[in-house]
Amino acid sequence: MRFAFIAVEKATYPVRVLCRTLAVSRAGFYAWHTRPPARRTQQDQRLGVEIQAIHAETRRRYGSPRVHAELRERGQRVGCKRVARLMRAHGLCARRRRRFRITTDSNHPLAVAPNVLARHFTVPAPDTAWVTDITYLWTQEGWLYLAVILDLFSRAVVGWALSARITRHLTLQALTMALGRRRPPQGLLHHSDRGSQYASADYRRALRVHGIVCSMSRRGNCWDNAVAESFFATVKVELAHDAAWATRGQARGEVFEYIEQFYNGQRRHSALGYLSPLTFELRWVREGGTTATVASQPVSRWSPETTSSVAAPGATRTRGAAISVSPLAPSVTPITSIPGILETAPRTPVGTRAARLITP
DSSP states (O other), X not given: OHHHHHHHHTTTSOHHHHHHHHTOOHHHHHHHHHSOOOHHHHHHXXXXXXXXXXXXXXXXXXXXXXXXXXXXXXXXXXXXXXXXXXXXXXXXXXXXXXXXXXXXXXXXXXXXXXXXXXXXXXXXXXTSEEEEEEEXXXXXXXXXXXXXXXXXXXOOEEEEEEESSOSHHHHHHHHHHHHHHHOOOTXXXXXXXXXXXXXXXXXXXXXXXXXOXXXXXXXXXXXXXXXXHHHHHHXXXXXXXXXXXXXHHHHHHHHHIXXXXXXXXXXXXXXXXXXXXXXXXXXXXXXXXXXXXXXXXXXXXXXXXXXXXXXXXXXXXXXXXXXXXXXXXXXXOOGGGSTXXXXXXXXXXXXXXXXXXXXX
């Protein structure tokens, strides 16, 4: 530390004066100054550059655990504590979460379903249980509402929709997308809060037509839908809090990029062993529809006796992480093929027309 101080201050004071003041020899200082950096220091310097690159690639969304997982994936043998130390040295950290706010209004006369999910957030296969919720995003044109549907198995976003109005049309559009992508089996569990959008007759009818079991959180209990709430907290931290969207169209584009390209395909999820949702489902497919993690989890009581819509390796078509998967080459389903995903909600009542839109 003293030699480093002298190296910084030698432009202002003579080296002789600095060495005498700090009680070190000039010979020792010059020997330190000309000595090449230690091998460990050189390794830290190279590793620091790679860590900064990963942090920049993820738009400052990754903390040390995810950066460590990314380095291991790239072939770097490095400890998590070393990554954390180097991130602190370079002033790097993940974005911070803000306080949670409850936005659901369950004061309505509509019928509600019982809490069938009962906080069983670990399921044995894709399309066993979905969770859904709505959040809000601010733009200079006004609020933009985002509805998403997540598969509990891989935490993948299987359906989503955006609208300037928070109505049942918004949630129906997200459900349309999820059903079109996944084609779930009979008996799928669908969990939401008690919001009027999910308790509406049109939405409940759409679930019933497809043989989907409806489950709702208890009144005022956001923890019953913790997976969806956690996803929205992540979206706010990693995307919305630092954004200054001039238009709703600009926000739509960035939400699309975040969900379809980053979250589903790249973002490492702590609940999945720091794999992305896409990678987690592809691994499940390659291993014949079972993994060590999945096999250790019991089938919940609502789980249907049918197989998942993700087929085993060798099938001509499987579905997972909001994509169509081939055993050889995965390909992203074109977003433009999903009706209504980036459209504002219609102003006319849904009625039977919405039910027909959902019906295959």
